[in-house]
Amino acid sequence: MPTLAITNFNIVLSVLGGWISLFGLVSYLCKENFYLSEALISLLAGVAFSPAAANLIKPLEYTFGSQEDLNTVTLYFSRLVLGIQLVLAGVQLPSRYLRKQWRPLLWLLGPIMTAMWLSTSLLIWGLVPKISFLEALVVGSCVTPTDPVLSNVIVKGKFADHNVPKELQDVIIAESGANDGLGYPFLFLGLYLLEVTWGAGEGGKDIKGAMGLWFGETWGYTILLSVVYGAVVGGGANKLLHWAEERKFVDRESFLVFAISLALFIVGTCGMIGSDDVLACFIAGNAFTWDDWFRLETLDDSLQPTIDMLLNVSVFMWLGAVCPWQEFLVNGGVVPLYRLVILGVLVLMFRRLPWVFAIHRFIPQIEEVRQAIFVGFFGPVGVSAIFYLYITLEFLKGREPREEVEHLAEVVKIVVWFLAICSIVVHGLSIPLGKLGFYLPRTFSRGVSVTSDGREFLPPIRSRVSTLVARRPRRNSGDELPATEPPSSDTRRSVYRIGGSVIPQGPAHGNPDIKTTTADLGGLAMGADGSSSAVETDLESPSLPGRTIRFPDESLVIAGPTTATEPGPAGAQHADST
Template sequence: MPIELQWTPVNFLAAGFGLVFILFGSVSYLVKERLFLGEAPIAVLVGIALGPYGLAGFTDWFPRDGMHDKIGLAMSRIIIGIQLAMVGIQVQLHYRSLAVLLVPVMTLMWLATTLCIYLALPDLPLLAALVVGVGPSPTDPVLSAALVQGAFADQHVSPRIRNLVSAESGANDGFAYPLLYLAVNLLKYTTTSEALKAWLLETCLYTVAGSVAYGCLVGYACRKLLEFSTRKDWIDKESFLLYGAAMAVFLVGSGGLFEFDDLLAAFVAGNALSWNDFYREQCDESEVDNCLDLVLNMVFFAFLGATIPWDAFNAPEYGITPARLVVMCIAVLVLRRLPAMLALWRLVPTIHDVSEAAFVGYFAPIGAGAFFYMEHTIQELSEDGDDYATRRILEVVKPVTYALILSSLIGHTFCIPLVKLYFDYRGIGTIKLDGDSSSLRGSESGSSSAYDEEEAGEEVPGRDEETAVVDDDDDGDDGQGSFQQSTSHRPRSESATTTSDAARGQGAYRSDGTWDQHASWRHSSGHKVGHVHHRRRRDESRSKRPDQPAAATTTTAAAAARATSGSSDDRAVEVQRQEEGRAGM
């Protein structure tokens, strides 16, 4: 009987995306550790190939009724919300440095982007340029993570700079909200006083301040609930590791119900959840968040690539031509952030010299956040398209935003391999600058124990051996294959390392510092089905490894001793008692 191919949208997308994921995954270590490229540009190319200007033109699966705008807004809210919550969980905040980056620097970024757009596009009102310029202004947390967590940054960028960029990229996506509604209110209201009154009361006081308060409340409640569950041993490992992502999804939905800035609330809640470092330290050894990031980034940027409006890049009737877009993109990449950072870097305590200011100033990619604000602007103004300025916004916001995202992928993501080639050509090895370990070290009070007036100053330890980029294509220095090594090199805290060493076995420390021999959150409730022979062979191979410790109790005791150094005498006695009990078993 003849076989008829079922070219349904689900079959087409699942087969195409799955095949690309398999092929990319097969060479992912090579791409990320040797070519210094993340998954975002690959996913964009996949989206272009599967989109309406690619294979979808033959299958006619892509929606052409504008539904992709609503889908894109919903997808970007959820994905960015999860990403921001993860950033809030992982990083320590330098409040003085963030205050400078989020207020004067970001305001100058907005004005510089607006000026570039205003000069590049003819007959564009200034208020319209202010609205369009909001989206590309904040640093994108998704692409920033690829820059500051990759192998290049691990070798050449100080951990305090990496943490600063991660924290700022998470916060400024939410802080762009008042900038957007300042311009929108000036556009909607007849008088400036009415616009400013609505902006102060509705946007700043209710939406932004309410988001911060709501994020703190939800994060605090989730932390207390998590501490209660771990104290009672009611939560398993899978639920524990996905706790932050579930909280982010809840905040995106509930924050939207109250018309809060849900992205800002997710970031604040993530930091509140890990305020005492307990959740951060317990998740330090897990790669669940990295796997989640990979899937979300691939899906989102593939969707972004599929929705690129190529025809809109050449619309002379709207004043848009390829030449003008190219000039605008180059101007934005150069002038958007770099001049502001070079002028104000002395006000940022975490940045120590002009070279660090240049890195932070240039490598500020445009991506998922710009896409979110583009879709949000379209939704906000789609019903108010009577005046000329609003019509011009709806005409130019898509081609301008997509062009800037593509230019950022080229100018920021693909710039890293070129810089690495230059370093190799000049014979420059690892030039990571000394940073402050205080930025990586938490305390029970939730703030760094070594914060000083400069928020910096201590030397950071050398690069972790287990995350070092090795020269052997097959195995690392520790005998592990590339598939056993993560390509997301997060700076690790000293306390997190010792705690994870002590909790590597079945037990773990609770949030109050007491030892729990049977910590439920260290146990998986997913009892995998595997052949006994396979498990036995795995255990035998592990026991024959040359780097295996002679006695597990010795390793655990040493790790526990390191973890408890500097703590109270009662805690030290308790740990010693636990170790003696295990040694006698």
């Protein structure tokens, strides 16, 4: 007789699959209309399914009640996500980007990152009780790198297309990718100096030995080796893929997944040799597309954005479930809650914004003051901070048990988790709240007028409906709409598929095979005389092979005026765009 098997494995699969499916049904509405990222939404879902709420996701049970094993799982999961994300980030950058744009990156990764580290450490030192400045440097280094996962929120989607120039998007991607791996020197400088003060330092237990370890092991073995290794593996993989593709040895599926498998290989091999796998992945991704070949070949493919979305949803659900929420409230007086709240506000305000604003004139991609404020504010703390948190706990676990070590482990856990949650929530809500604050007063002022005697007056419903109908093109109809001003070729906008790739649009965009017909499209094509007719892309065109539906981000904008029309089988008119 069948029996219920309510096991943790079945529950996790049901919750994860059900949540991704439900979120997918409204994903475009959330991300492109309300500007909410899957990171924030998935974090809240993880909290809702965690042991503190619905108790459907039980992380501690998966590691048989061992907190150390749970820390290890979280560390490895964050490594995996960062590795794949950073290879994809490197692949997104234009050809030879790191060599061409090394000056602005040097400003961002040098003075600005150092100022972020020191300012955050000073705030932690001033607000966290019973902590030395060296210990504050260790805690501050964990939240210094900007998170590449959360940075995607501001460099992808409709908001970025309308508000962030492409050059600025690229420099944000490059900075968030590179400074993730460069967090090691900041972290281990504080840890090695702390070992000296604790009397347990290696290499002579003095400052000279600590600095020797920092330069030799951290900079030499961890950083430089990872850069060389990533460049060699990425460049070699590019040559091998070229060789296989020229001889028709590789199929389309393997070609598309090559960058992701490369990330898995680098994370595994760098983990075995103990180097910086995060930095190696970013360098390898950029070296892999150094000649721009792979990036351009996969520009219209949605596999990479799909994997990116699945990883984002999964990792932030996990973070929401494993976050030590209770310790924010009750932590034995290590860090009182009111101090954590003040620290979160001050870190978000002064960790990055003043320094980017101060030297933005030296970064050509930041052309205006508002762009400097934007780049300075959006320096999110997320998965990378959790990664460095557990690197720190792993380092401290191997040291002699003493009160100072245990206190630092408790402080870094509480502070880094709290700052990461603050950043995810604040940066996740900043764009929608900013949009709401900008449009809400204008909406009220347009929708409500005041008569001379002070009474509020709304326009008649009939006039509002007629205005809406007049502005909205009719679909599935051959009826002509009132003529409007013909679109100019200078105002054409790119059209994007799901995932963000650009849909070629006719000969003007280098694709003469694409045809536009009124039988398929509900848009408007303008004739030479100013008349308009409903046209749409032929679904058999190379840009949409075999597709019978279009998604909201695939709406077509006609490339230019029509040159000829001919009667169609259903009374519609076919128009070929020029």
